[in-house]
Amino acid sequence: MKEKLYIIKIGGALIDDEELLTQFLEQFSEIQEKKILVHGGGKLATTLADKLGIEQKMINGRRITDKETLDIVTMVYAGGINKNIVEKLQQKKCNAIGFSGADGNLIKAKKREHPEIDFGFVGDITKKSVNRKLVSKLIKLDLIPVFSAITHDRKGNLFNTNADTIASVMAQAMSEKYEVELLYCFDKEGVLEDVDDPESVIRSVTEEDFTVLKEEGKLHKGILPKLENALGAIKNNVEKVFLIKETELKNHIENHHAGTEICL
Numbered sequence: 001m002k003e004k005l006y007i008i009k010i011g012g013a014l015i016d017d018e019e020l021l022t023q024f025l026e027q028f029s030e031i032q033e034k035k036i037l038v039h040g041g042g043k044l045a046t047t048l049a050d051k052l053g054i055e056q057k058m059i060n061g062r063r064i065t066d067k068e069t070l071d072i073v074t075m076v077y078a079g080g081i082n083k084n085i086v087e088k089l090q091q092k093k094c095n096a097i098g099f100s101g102a103d104g105n106l107i108k109a110k111k112r113e114h115p116e117i118d119f120g121f122v123g124d125i126t127k128k129s130v131n132r133k134l135v136s137k138l139i140k141l142d143l144i145p146v147f148s149a150i151t152h153d154r155k156g157n158l159f160n161t162n163a164d165t166i167a168s169v170m171a172q173a174m175s176e177k178y179e180v181e182l183l184y185c186f187d188k189e190g191v192l193e194d195v196d197d198p199e200s201v202i203r204s205v206t207e208e209d210f211t212v213l214k215e216e217g218k219l220h221k222g223i224l225p226k227l228e229n230a231l232g233a234i235k236n237n238v239e240k241v242f243l244i245k246e247t248e249l250k251n252h253i254e255n256h257h258a259g260t261e262i263c264l
C-alpha cells in the first residue's frame with residue numbers, strides 16, 4: 001500500500017494576513033502524515049509592484065511577467081514569503097525547508113508559448129518537470145518541503161509559474177509513489193453556487209459540473225484556474241482533491257470532509 005502524502009496549496013489572501021497565516025501554519029504543522037506546502041503570493045506581488053509604479057496585467061489567471069516583474073516576484077515569492085513561512089513552521093518545530101524550482105533542479109519549466117500573447121517569463125510545467133526522486137528523498141528525511149511559485153529552465157532563466165499549477169503537477173508527479181491528497185486552501189468555504197453566500201457550498205464538482213457552472217456565469221477570476229488545475233490532478237491519478245477554507249484544514253484532516261471534493 002502506498003504511503004499517504006498531503007500536498008497543500010495556500011494563496012494570496014492568507015499570506016497577506018499574518019494572524020490567519022500563523023493559525024493556518026499551526027494546523028498544518030499538526031498533520032502527522034508526510035506533507036508538502038506550495039504557496040503563491042500574487043496579491044503581495046501586485047501590492048509591491050503598484051508601490052514601485054510597475055503596472056501589472058493578468059490574462060487567464062497568469063501574470064504577464066516582464067523582466068522587472070520577474071525580479072519582483074522572485075524577491076516576493078522565493079524570498080520574503082517563502083522564508084517567512086519556513087520560519088513560522090520552524091517555530092512550531094516543523095522541519096520545513098524552502099525551495100524555488102531552481103533549487104536542486106526541483107521544477108524545470110518551459111517558457112509559455114502563445115500565438116498572440118507574450119507572457120514574458122511565465123513557465124509551463126508538466127509532471128515530468130518535477131524532480132520526484134529528490135522530492136521523495138526530502139520527505140523520507142522527514143523534511144517538509146515548502147515550494148514557491150518560481151521555476152527555471154536550467155538555461156539561465158527563472159520563470160513565474162502559477163502556484164495552483166505547481167501544486168497540481170507536484171501532486172500528479174508524486175502520485176506514482178504516494179497516495180496523494182491535494183488540498184487547495186483559500187478564502188471561501190469551497191466552490192460556491194453564489195460567491196456571496198458561504199452557505200451555498202457545492203459538495204462535489206466534476207468536469208461536467210464545471211462546464212455547466214461556467215456557462216451559468218457562477219465562476220469568476222481565480223476560481224477558474226484553480227478548478228482547471230484541480231480537475232487536471234484528479235484526471236491524472238491523484239487520489240483525492242478538495243477545495244477548502246483555510247481555517248478548515250484541521251477539521252478536514254480529522255473528519256475527511258470539508259469544502260468541495262473534485263470528482264471524476
Ligand SMILES: Nc1ncnc2c1ncn2[C@@H]1O[C@H](COP(=O)(O)OP(=O)(O)O)[C@@H](O)[C@H]1O
Pocket residue numbers: 010011012013040042164185186187188190191192193194195218219220221222223224226
Ligand atoms: N463560485 C465561486 N466559488 C468560490 N470562489 C469564487 C467563485 N467565483 C469566484 N470566486 C473567487 O475566486 C477566489 C479564489 O481565487 P484566488 O483569489 O485566485 O485564490 P488564491 O489566491 O487563494 O489562489 C475567491 O476568493 C473568490 O472571490
Ligand SMILES: CC(=O)N[C@@H](CCC(=O)OP(=O)(O)O)C(=O)O
Pocket residue numbers: 010011012013039040041042043045061062063073122123149160161162163164
Ligand atoms: C504566472 C503567474 O500568474 N504566477 C502567479 C504566481 C503566484 C500565485 O499563483 O499566487 P496566488 O496563489 O496567491 O494566486 C502570479 O504571479 O500571480
